[in-house]
Amino acid sequence: MNLLSLLIFLPLFGAALVLFLPASQTKYFKWITLGFCAVELLAAAVVYHYFDLSNPSFQFVEQTDWITLSLGSLGAVSIDYLLGIDGISLPLVLLTGVVMLVGAVSSWQITSRQRAYFSLYLLLTASIMGCFLALDFFLFFLFFEFMLLPMYFLIGLWGGPRREYAAIKFFLYTLLGSVLILVVMIALYLSAFDPYSSLNAQTIVHTFDLRYLADGHNYLPNSLLNGLSAHQIMGLDARLFLFLVLFAGFAIKLPVVPFHTWLPDAHVEAPTPVSVVLAGVLLKIGGYGFIRIAYNIFPDAAAEYATLLGILGMVSIVYGGFNALAQSDLKKMIAYSSVSHMGFVLLGVASLTPEGLNGAVYQMVSHGVLSAMLFVVTGVLYDRTQNRQIEAYRGLAKPMPAYTTLTAICFFASLGLPGFSGFVGELFTLMGGFQSEFMPKWIATASTLGIVLAAAYFLWTLQRMFFGPLWTQKGVESLLADLTPREKIMLLPLAALTLVLGLFPHFIFDITSATITEFLKKFSLN
Amino acid sequence: MEFIDRIFSTQSLFWFLSFLTILSALMVVTSKSPVYSVLYLILTFFCLSGHYIILNAQFLAFVNIIVYAGAIMVLFLFVIMFLNMKEDEAETSPTLIRTLATGTAIVLGVTLVLAFSTVKVAAFNPMAFDSQVGMVKNLGSVLFREYLLPFELASVLFLIAMVGAVMLGRREAGDRHF
């Protein structure tokens, strides 16, 4: 079996194992999950080891025919099981490996319905991996939408008091996103074709292969999405319109500001490991979708709307920052900080410059590590006192010195202190914004406000919660034990990772740059 | 004589029968008592049989009398009699709904009539015309040669109807009423 298939099927196998083991083995479920996540990370590392950094195209490509639909006189539609990896997806695959492992450790405190929990968790891992590896749009969509189900149940079954509401809200929002993506997929379906298979089969073979979709020559003349045909939908050029639809679909996932309201609810109600996965990996699929799907298929529209997208990114950054400042719930504050940080990703992608795109991928990885850490930190406190209100604590530094140190590290890293990964990501995306020929400079300028805001809310929170004399609202000082070894195991590597990435950003840039340079050639033509 | 000829033509018979058909059909729908409705319905069927006869479909005219007026209507009357329905108790359908329904149906009718008034049905070919089409001999050979399959399958329908009707219509042990 190919390495990439292994990445997808390994957790599936784990899920099946958990599902079918007898109930007497329940105590081993978490170990099995942990083991599979570790092997998963190892496999991702092996992929990295064999990955050719100088090769900008897809590697480890794996293709099997899956569904063939005959359309009569209109040819056929071929949907393939098609996997591949390049410089954009590899960092995210590695990130997934890391975050899922951390999430598995963090799942230790789950005590109810373990069989269901761990099988869903592994299922989620498989579908996330599938999303990053799929090269067939249809396959991507399947993984993308299937991901919602385990997530829905993970939030709905193990979440907080308002979990039902949060779960269905999460589900409906993201489903709306995937429905929008589905619309584009259906529109694509009769437009694009696979030139090689069509030649062999003597008939038109329509395809969802993203490699072919990227090439404007593979659209049938006068079809809906051919760049030269002047089809219009609601007064807009069809390509522009469908780009916006696709963008909206991924923007919900990212989330970009007008579509973000599900995120705080989902985060507040989700259990810690699910929050970790949600912020650490799931949001990245939105950003990945922009690059891999939306920009790949509609480069012309992406250039056209760069300003709009840049502004949306800027709004996300600033609006998320202000909202984070206003929150009293620590977890909600972090959720809004995620909105703000993911805004940088959008800004970087929209800039269409090497700096911006590299920065965006880097920012995704960095935010994945940092948000995982932030949610673990929150979870630590919540586990002890069942209370996440910022005002409920003062002077935590005294009873919990190690906890305070690690929290401070991740807060500083998140607010973009040089030396940590957050700084590099924000710097590069902003640089991209400044250098972009596609959008005005004031967008990037305004976005810098986000950094200031991040500094404000993180430092203010740090100051309020950790310094000064010890005090808690409900007199729960006795519960405030310092970090357990398990928590340290989660937090220390993440802290090390953010430091390493911050000091040696070329680990990521080495992987991404070749692919992104190639990717951007499309835009330089315009 | 010419005048009398015109009065006692088939055309006049058509008008006479049509008038009677429509009138009795209206009475079916408007009668207060279901018993009267059934009787008017039987009258309607007789009128229709008259139409069938002048259309040279003698066999069907006779079948119509036997099946509809004879069997089906007897069954109806039967049910009405042993359900012991006197004057239709409470015809409580709201007036508004009745008016609306009638209005809609009449609009439908007028639309159809207007649409059909311009229809030109292809003139019959006098040379190929076979006036014996409606005779039992002719229908029999069509029925038993070309329409063999639906004929046999109709028996399945009868079987279902028999089993089902007997099953549903039978009084169960312990039923309160008759």
Add this chain to the structure above:
Amino acid sequence: MLPIVLLSVFGIVVLFLGFSKSKNILLPATLLFLLVTLIANFVDWNHQYLYFNDMLWGNNASMVFSGIVLLSAFFVVALTRGFEQEGEAAQPAEYYGIMLFSLVGAIMMISYENLIILFVGVEILSVSIYILTGSDKRNLRSNEAALKYFLMGAFATGIMLFGMALMYGATGSFVISDISEIIGTRAWNEQSQLLYAGLLMLLVGLLFKVSAAPFHFWTPDVYDGAPTIFTAYMSTIVKTAGFAALYRLLAGSLASLQDYWFATLATITVLTLLAGNVTAVYQTSFKRMLAYSSISHAGYLLIALTSLTAKSQSSILFYSLAYSLSTVSAFGVLILVSQQQASNNYDAFNGLAKKNPFLAFVLAVSMLSLAGIPLTAGFMGKLFVFTDAAQKGTIWLLVVAILASAIGIYYYFRVLIAAYFKEGDLATIRIAPFYKVVLIIVTTLTIVLGLFPDLVLQLV
């Protein structure tokens, strides 16, 4: 042809088996008969047949349609458990016999060539279902459902027949291929009003049967009132057969008039989608919700029908298979739960997952499939149907359909929320092994078809 003969004979055999002392033989016998018929159904594979002076017509697609109907019937019959729980009043031999007979009607509706076969088929199927609906004689709701269904069905038949008569007036034939030929030559121009009015009424009559809006108002009451097992039966079989009949009519003889009927049918499609989905949201009873959901699925099937592309047939085929499978398993779970709780409401499912994880899982897969979530057959079905609309280029229809399916998620998930997230006192439900096997097969099929739709599509 063979399945029709076999089903008639088997129906009679089952009817008379009811006189034997051992009632336990009925269920296995019926299942065996259905299985034999299912196999016999495919004897003409890869032949296009025309039987009895242009009465029956069939090809692979119609055989697969019949196969779907027979398969759904098989599953539903398997879920009846011999009607042992219905008590003394139940008459299993009659029920099974009538079910087998009704399939004769369904197959006639699928493979008719002469409109008379369509008519007799519709009647056989409808009359059987009137009887089955009213089979719970002492239950007033069942009685009322039967009466309502009967009156509405007879009314619809009247309209359908008027349509057939007008079409006969316009074209002079009842044979599908002849009608198509006459329409092709445009020799009917002078009688176009007759043809148009006839076509419209014929469609209305058939749309009544598949409960498309605005002719759907009887559906919720009838589905709700009928005994649950027969609700499952009619919501799968009548729908599949009805759509096969509609497809045969539209594709077989009226394809060249698409410009004419497209607008009408598209409007009906939109109405059906909206009526079904929006009303389903307000239901508190799961059974009633399934009734409305069946209306909304009629809407999705209508999309494929309205578009009438080369692929429509396989879309309808796949969709009805996916729909039938999920509906069967949903009703299968409902029967067990409502027996325990004496209620069909959503609340009855509270806490199902805790003590009955298997049933909850079956329910989840079926709801996901009905909602059209990927990796289930329902998703593929929806995708095919949507692509039909895209192929025809009716974007607005597509938009409505997608909105409708988004609404669908809400009400399908309500029962999942009840089953998984709510606390309830549902005890462990004992499931007969055979019942369990059926549910497993149906659920597996739903997932397998979601992964490999080719398995069915390549048949056509």
Add this chain to the structure above:
Amino acid sequence: MFSEATAAIPDVIQQVKIQHYIFLATALFVIGIVGVLTRRNAIVIFMSVELMLNSVNLLLITFSAYRSDPAGQVFVFFIMAVAAAEVAVGLAIIVMIYRNTRTIDVGFLNKLKF
């Protein structure tokens, strides 16, 4: 007047336009629909349906006679036969309901809400 060719043709076809028959059938059909929609007594509704079926029969026989094509008349034959079966079942349902409720007014049957 009685030419050789038209001798076999029934008078009605020569004297009455086919439209008149179509109108008559349509009128009966509409009367039937009105009955179904306005009456509440199940038996009367059912009778109105029978009226509709008869209008169909008339229409089919008309077309059949004017076209001199037996297919229409055979169809009518089937409609009559099938109607009988339907009536048997329908009346059985009505009897069953009357046993349980002592009424067959469809309006009284509102256990199930519309």
Add this chain to the structure above:
Amino acid sequence: MYSDFGQILLFIIVAIAIIGAILIANKIIRPNLPNEEKLTTYESGEDPVGNANVQFNARFYVVALVFVLFEVELLFLFPWATVFGRPELIAQTNGRWGWFALGEMLIFVGILSLGLAYAWVKGYLDWIRPEPKKPDYALKIPKDLYQKINQKYSTHR
């Protein structure tokens, strides 16, 4: 265009006219002196009791139903009878037609008779007899007393 059907119309009209005329003449000529006795419904001299619409017994229904279905079956026999023995058809098919037609009808009638047999065996056609209650009050007279008396008088005859 006086025709055969015109004659029928004439016949109908004349019939209606004559009946109407007779009834009207009757009305004019007859003396009209009503009293209560005369106005009651005529029931062979008995006093009428209750409504004229007497409720039938539902046990008739099943029989009526089966009758209707068989009557329709009968209808199919009429056209069959005309084709069954038609010589030209028999000649066309080397005599097979007769057997074929017979087979057709046998299947049809057979299926229907199976339905009848079903209803019969099931007991649906059985008359539901009213079961008169046997009086169970205690008699003071010993039972054999009657027997003795009966015997006594029977031997005398």
